[in-house]
Amino acid sequence: xxxxxxxxxxxxxxxxxxxxxxxxxxxxxxxxxxxxxxxxxxxxxxxxxxxxxxxxxxxxxxxxxxxxxxxxxxxxxxxxxxxxxxxxxxxxxxxxxxxxxxxxxxxxxxxxxxxxxxxxxxxxxxxxxxxxxxxxxxxxxxxxxxxxxxxxxxxxxxxxxxxxxxxxxxxxxxxxxxxxxxxxxxxxxxxxxxxxxxxxxxxxxxxxxxxxxxxxxxxxxxxxxxxxxxxxxxxxxxxxxxxxxxxxxxxxxxxxxxxxxxxxxxxxxxxxxxxxxxxxxxxxxxxxxxxxxxxxxxxxxxxxxxxxxxxxxxxxxxxxxxxxxxxxxxxxxxxxxxxxxxxxxxxxxxxxxxxxxxxxxxxxxxxxxxxxxxx
Numbered sequence: 001x002x003x004x005x006x007x008x009x010x011x012x013x014x015x016x017x018x019x020x021x022x023x024x025x026x027x028x029x030x031x032x033x034x035x036x037x038x039x040x041x042x043x044x045x046x047x048x049x050x051x052x053x054x055x056x057x058x059x060x061x062x063x064x065x066x067x068x069x070x071x072x073x074x075x076x077x078x079x080x081x082x083x084x085x086x087x088x089x090x091x092x093x094x095x096x097x098x099x100x101x102x103x104x105x106x107x108x109x110x111x112x113x114x115x116x117x118x119x120x121x122x123x124x125x126x127x128x129x130x131x132x133x134x135x136x137x138x139x140x141x142x143x144x145x146x147x148x149x150x151x152x153x154x155x156x157x158x159x160x161x162x163x164x165x166x167x168x169x170x171x172x173x174x175x176x177x178x179x180x181x182x183x184x185x186x187x188x189x190x191x192x193x194x195x196x197x198x199x200x201x202x203x204x205x206x207x208x209x210x211x212x213x214x215x216x217x218x219x220x221x222x223x224x225x226x227x228x229x230x231x232x233x234x235x236x237x238x239x240x241x242x243x244x245x246x247x248x249x250x251x252x253x254x255x256x257x258x259x260x261x262x263x264x265x266x267x268x269x270x271x272x273x274x275x276x277x278x279x280x281x282x283x284x285x286x287x288x289x290x291x292x293x294x295x296x297x298x299x300x301x302x303x304x305x306x307x308x309x310x311x312x313x314x315x316x317x318x319x320x321x322x323x324x325x326x327x328x329x330x331x332x333x334x335x336x337x338x339x340x341x342x343x344x345x346x347x348x349x350x351x352x353x354x355x356x357x358x359x360x361x362x363x364x365x366x367x368x369x370x371x372x373x374x375x
Contacts, residue, residue, distance in 0.1 A: 001316055002315060002316045002366075003316070004316050004317075004318070005316065005317040005318060005354050005359070005363050005366060005367065006318050006354065006356060007189070007290070007318040007319060007320055007352060007353075007354050007355065007356070008189040008190075008289070008290060008354070008355050008356050009188075009189070009356050009358065010188050010189075010193045011254065011356060011357045011358040012246070012247075013246055013247055013249060013250035013253075013254075014246065014249075014250070015245070015246035015249055016242070016243045016245075016246030016247060017246075018246070019035060019242035019243070019245050019246050020239055020242045020243060022035070022242065023035055023238050023239050023242045028238045029237075029238065029239060030237065030238050031216070031233075031235045031236075031237050031238070032216075032235060032237075032238060033237075033238030033241070034238070035238045035239075035241040035242040035244075035245055036054050036235070036236055036237075036238055036241040038241070038245055039054050039194075039236070039241040039244045039245050039248070040052040040053065040054050040199070042245060042248050043184070043199055043201065043248065044201070046174075046248060046251065047166075047174040047176060047177055047182075047184075047201055048173070048174050048177060049174070049176070049177050049182065049201040049202065049203060050202070050203045050204075050205070051201070051202055051203065051204070051205050051207070051208035051209075052199055052200070052201050052208065053199060053200045053201075053208045053211040053212050053215065054197065054198075054199050054235070054236035054241055054244070055197065055198045055199055055200060055211075055215055055234045055235060055236055056196065056197060056198065056215075056233070056234050056235065056236060057086075057185065057187070057196060057197065057198045057234075058086060058161070058163040058183050058184060058185030058186075058187070058198035058199075059086040059089060059090060059198070060198060060215070060232065060234040061181075061183040061184070061198045061199060061200040061211075062086070062087065062090040062133065062159060062161065062183050063090035063093055063094075063232070063234075064200060064211045064214055064215060064232070064234065065131075065159045065180075065181045065183065065200060065207075065211075066090055066091065066093075066094050066096070066130075066131060066159070067094070067214065068181075068207055068210055068211065069130060069131050069157055069159070069180070070130065071091070071094045071096050071130045071131060072094060072095065072096065073094065073095030073096065074095065074096070074097070075094070075096040075097070075129075075130045076096065076097045076098075076099050076122055076127045076128075076129045076130065077091045077096050077097070077098055077099065077129060077130055077131045077132075077133065078098075078099045078100075078101055078115065078118055078119070078122075078129045078131070078132045078133065078156075079091060079098045079099070079100055079101070079132075079133045079326065080100075080101060080103070080109060080110040080133060080134050080135045080137075080161070080326075081100035081101060081102055081103070081325040081326045081327045081337060081339065081343050082102070082103045082108060082109070082135075082137060082322075082323055082325050082326075082342075082343035082346065082347075083135040083137060083161070083323055083325075083326065084163075084323055085326065085329065085331075086163070087133055087135050087161050087163075087326075088100075088133075088326050088332065091133075096130070097335060097336075098326070098332060098335050099118055099122060099129060099335065099336045099337075099338070100325070100326050100327040100332070100335060100336065100337045100338070100339075101114045101115050101118050101337075101338050101339060102114045102325075102327075102337070102338065102339020102340060102341070102342050102343050103339070103342045103343045103346065104143065104342065105342060106143070106281055107137075107140050107141065107142060107143060107278075107281065107284070108137055108138075108140060108278060108343075108346060109134060109135060109136065109137055109140065109141075109142035109143065110134040110135070110142055110143075110147060111339065111342070112143055112146035112147055112149075112150055114338045114339045114340070115132070115147060115150055115338075116150050117338050118336070118338040119150065119154050119156065121336075121338065122336075123154070128154070128156070129156055130156070130157075131156065131157050131158070131159055132147070132151050132156055132157070132158045132159070132179075133158075133159045133160075133161055134147055134158065134160060134161065134179075135161040135163070135164075136160075136161065136162050136164060136165035136168060136175045136176075137164060137323070138164055138278075138286075138288075138289055138290045138292055138352070139164050139165045139167070139168045139191070139258075139286045139287040139288055139289035139290070140165075140168070140278060140280070140284070140286045141165065141168050141169070141170045141175050141281075141284045141285075141286065142175075143281075144160075144170055144175075144178040145170075148178055148179070151179075157179070157180040157181075158178070158179030158180055159179055159180065159181050159182075159183065160175070160176050160177075160178055160179035160181070160182040160183065161183050162174075162175040162176030162182050162183060162184055163183055163184060163185035163187075163190070163198070164185070164190070164191075164289045164290075165286075165287060165289070166184055166190070166191055166192065166251065166287065167191060167251055167252070167254070167255040167287035168284075168285060168286050168287045169284075169285045170283055170284055170285075171283040176201055177201065177203075180202065180204070180207070181200055181201065181202045181207055182200070182201040182202065183198065183199070183200060183201075184198055184199040184200075184201065185197075185198045186198060186199070186240075186244055186247070190289070191251065191254050191255065191258060191287055191289050191357070192244065192247035192248060192250075192251050192254060193243070193244075193247060194236065194240040194241065194243045194244035194247070195240055195243060196240065197236050197240050197241075197244065198236075199236075212235070213229075213231075214229065214231050214232055214234070215231070215232055215233075215234035215235045216231065216233075216234075216235050217231035217232065217233060218230060218231025218232075219231065253357075254287075254357045255287045255288075257357035257358075258287055258288040258289060258291075258355055258357055259286075259287070259288045261288065261291055261354075261355050261356075261357075261359060261364065262277070262288040262291045262355075264361075264364050264368075265277070265291050265293075265353060265364070265367075265368070268364075268368040268372075269293075269368065269371065269372070272300070272371075272372070272375050273299045273300060273301075274295055274296045274297070274298070274299035274300025274301070274303065275293050275294075275295055275300065275371075276293065276294050276296070277291070277292070277293055278292055278294075288355070289355065290352045290353070290355045291352070291353045291355045292322060292350055292351065292352050292353070293305075293350065293351050293353060294346065294349045294350045294351075295308060295349050295350075295351065296349065297349075300375070301375065303374055303375065304349075305321065305348075305349055305350060305351040306321075307374060308351055308371055308374060309321065309351055311370055311371070311373075311374055312367065312370055312371070315366065315370050317354060317366065317367055317370065318354060319351055319352060319353055319354065320351070320352045321347065321350060321351060321352070322346050322347050322350030322351065322352065323347065324347050325343040325344055325347055327339075327343075328344060328347070353367060354367055
């Protein structure tokens with residue numbers, strides 16, 4: 001069996017173990033501690049936001065953001081359909097109703113046109129949405145200027161899911177900093193990892209202070225354990241934050257390495273008809289967390305993305321179809337959807353290629369050789 005090539009595996013930078021050792025040496029093996037404080041400050045500086053709460057996951061960050069916007073049972077929340085289920089699940093945690101919006105073709109992210117249609121329709125039905133959740137998919141920025149203009153027009157707050165987009169920018173401004181609140185993820189496959197973890201970011205201090213309160217079981221100020229609100233066990237541990245601090249130090253290099261993977265693939269496959277890549281729009285800068293392709297069987301001699309995926313799998317190379325849209329998922333099929341099917345076509349024809357920042361050139365060549373052999 002040939003050595004496994006992973007889609008996106010963790011990549012340590014060097015100082016993670018040093019910071020973890022500090023946590024052990026000082027006995028800060030706890031849900032909170034100095035590394036959590038330091039990691040939050042480091043993230044605020046990197047993203048240019050004012051306040052950060054380090055949490056157990058990006059999912060928990062979305063959940064807390066919805067709570068702080070007052071989303072309750074029966075409310076409606078607009079969510080990008082083309083995403084991972086973690087973007088939509090917290091809406092249902094609150095007993096609210098997800099309203100799914102399709103993608104546009106330039107970035108594969110939430111379509112401003114379909115967003116406007118969805119908002120207008122829900123308002124006409126007496127259900128003005130309480131929030132909008134766009135997602136910067138695979139590190140590619142959404143059309144935030146257009147989305148924010150519509151959100152502001154209808155006075156609906158935006159929770160910006162930048163779980164896959166740490167290091168991505170629009171005209172130099174970090175993804176995650178355009179809406180009321182932004183969400184980051186440090187899951188094991190992300191561009192940097194804390195093993196498991198996430199963060200909520202915002203310029204408004206009240207959001208972050210309340211998030212920290214709710215994330216630590218909503219314990220009131222008292223010498224005993226007293227609770228006036230329902231809380232959650234959502235805070236990041238000091239040990240995980242120690243890993244994150246080491247990871248954040250090398251994030252610029254990780255972005256550079258992921259982007260280099262993308263350009264390597266583009267150059268190596270540019271002459272194969274039917275295989276296309278997603279380019280950056282003017283002013284956009286993608287961290288290229290995952291390099292993605294679409295395969296048009298009509299131009300590719302009948303070859304499909306599934307042919308490529310199975311061929312790579314036979315060589316012990318991990319690849320993955322693009323996200324299956326939420327409106328096509330069994331668990332969400334009963335909820336409203338506004339779109340023209342763009343995300344469904346992307347799911348049918350799209351594939352994520354191995355994109356880890358720790359891939360060697362020989363690994364990329366193995367992937368390329370296998371793909372080219374099919375054509």
